[in-house]
Amino acid sequence: MNRKVTIDALKKKRDAVILAHNYQLPEIQDVADFVGDSLELSIQAKETDAHTIVFCGVDFMAETAKILCPEKTVLLPVKDATCPLANYLDAETILKAKELHPGAPVVLYINSTAESKAYADVVCTSANAVKVVRSLPSDEVIVGPDANLAAFIQDQLPQKKIVPVPPEGHCYVHDYFTEQDVREARRRGGMIICHPECRPGIQKISDIIASTGGMVSAAPQAEVWNIFTEKGMAYRLKTLFPDKTFYVKEEAICEDMKKTTLDDLVSSLEKNQYRIELSREVMDRARNAIERMIEIGR
Numbered sequence: 550m551n552r553k554v555t556i557d558a559l560k561k562k563r564d565a566v567i568l569a570h571n572y573q574l575p576e577i578q579d580v581a582d583f584v585g586d587s588l589e590l591s592i593q594a595k596e597t598d599a600h601t602i603v604f605c606g607v608d609f610m611a612e613t614a615k616i617l618c619p620e621k622t623v624l625l626p627v628k629d630a631t632c633p634l635a636n637y638l639d640a641e642t643i644l645k646a647k648e649l650h651p652g653a654p655v656v657l658y659i660n661s662t663a664e665s666k667a668y669a670d671v672v673c674t675s676a677n678a679v680k681v682v683r684s685l686p687s688d689e690v691i692v693g694p695d696a697n698l699a700a701f702i703q704d705q706l707p708q709k710k711i712v713p714v715p716p717e718g719h720c721y722v723h724d725y726f727t728e729q730d731v732r733e734a735r736r737r738g739g740m741i742i743c744h745p746e747c748r749p750g751i752q753k754i755s756d757i758i759a760s761t762g763g764m765v766s767a768a769p770q771a772e773v774w775n776i777f778t779e780k781g782m783a784y785r786l787k788t789l790f791p792d793k794t795f796y797v798k799e800e801a802i803c804e805d806m807k808k809t810t811l812d813d814l815v816s817s818l819e820k821n822q823y824r825i826e827l828s829r830e831v832m833d834r835a836r837n838a839i840e841r842m843i844e845i846g847r
């Protein structure tokens with residue numbers, strides 16, 4: 550039996566839906582029911598009728614799905630697929646920041662652990678970070694764990710004081726791009742679009758700064774694109790816009806995003822593994838912060 554037929558049969562048996570992040574391997578994107586960025590997938594998780602959600606991505610994404618749908622079974626096909634950016638921040642660091650900046654609300658990027666989200670006032674994604682922070686009445690806002698995203702928000706909202714927590718938090722995939730890479734892309738031609746997890750210097754000399762979902766929306770504007778984000782995004786864009794050209798840096802690979810293979814997906818469905826389990830208290834607190842984001846996004 551071919552793999553797609555096996556996966557379809559298992560999905561039916563488990564009453565499962567497969568969600569895949571834009572950075573997943575092409576073969577995973579091809580068998581997923583939905584492919585998207587963190588915000589799009591969170592909304593899909595919340596709205597699905599399926600009993601089981603198989604989340605092809607990294608741990609914080611599957612945790613977010615579990616928080617939004619505590620009654621559902623949420624599976625992460627690879628147990629140790631994690632996000633080094635999310636792991637920069639823990640509850641203790643957030644509590645210290647709150648002590649140093651009394652009254653400042655805490656806005657956490659969706660790329661944070663469930664335990665950290667339980668201490669957030671509101672969660673954000675790269676697609677809605679500016680909108681979320683702008684909506685808060687406070688002049689000072691704690692933002693974590695990505696310092697580059699915090700710098701992007703600061704640039705867009707100069708009237709507020711953004712406190713990055715921790716100041717060194719970054720995604721190694723996006724922080725890796727250099728201004729030289731952008732200059733080379735400029736010589737090659739085409740539009741330059743970068744993710745807000747890239748360094749501020751890259752953001753300043755790009756044409757557009759956008760989340761991966763924003764990259765999909767922007768794509769119709771030009772024929773040739775230089776994409777400054779994880780390599781998997783080029784496959785996603787090429788699938789959606791086969792006549793356009795997308796350049797991406799071959800080395801821009803998130804190792805954890807690439808851990809999930811079709812074999813892992815089949816095993817996950819066959820064995821009902823690896824189930825996300827979180828305490829009721831953490832889920833309830835984190836859910837408030839995520840739902841507040843979804844509300845602001847609407």
Ligand code: SF4
Nearest residue numbers: 632633634720722803
């Ligand atoms: S690309 Fe960066 S932010 Fe995304 S999962 Fe990988 S390490 Fe985390």
